[in-house]
Amino acid sequence: MKKILLILFITPLFAFSQLKDFDSDESLLIYDDGNQFIPLTIHYNNGIDNKDKLFFSFNNQIVLIKLDRLAEFGELYEKGMNKAIEWYNVAQENNILSIDKDVDWTFKTDGGVIYEASSNHYSKPKTGSFKVSIELEGISPGNNYRYRVLQTDERNVYSAFADIGMYVLTREKDLENAKRLIDFCKNYEKYINEAIDKFNIKDNLFE
Secondary structure, three states, X not given: OHHHHHXXXXXXXXXXOOOOOOOOOOOEEEEEOOOOOOOOEEEEOOOOOOOOEEEEEEOOEEEEEEHHHHHHHHHHHHHHHHXXXXXXXXXXXXXXXXXXXXXXXXXXOXXXXXXXXXXXXXXXXXXXXXXXXXXXXXXXXXXXXXXXXXXXXXXXXXXXXXXXXXXXOOOHHHHHHHHHHHHHHHOHHHHHHHHHHHHHHHXXXXX
């Protein structure tokens, strides 16, 4: 029994050992949802201070999430997405034209970066919400869903909202992107390693 417990305690210490070697001064792009106007991109940085985190970039804001918390984020994002779809169906059935609310669970970031006034400002970990906005009429009806967090710098001079996975779930492409984001978070090692392999192959061409 003691041996089994010892293995369970040791396992988390090697949580990142399955990632392949990556030697570069630049961050590695490992995810891009392909949005033409405001894409969500995710970067992996090999720096000592950040190699345990991923950079979620959206609309000039960056949210940091630790690798060992990505699956949790993906699961909560998916749970909220399913709730958003459920609420949309209820709104249609009951002719409720407008809904704007948060689901009942939250997620705390591992810090972030605010880009404002032509410079970067660092934010401490902040708690954000999974938000649902439903409109059945108007210019742009649909089911808008995202994870939103208000980031502030240490002196509370600068603040900005960062939105991760902001999609209109009633649009086929957006729903597909939301599902891709969930899959990425749950299987991040696979996608990081694929990006590292591509980088290493390209880098080896110029040795």
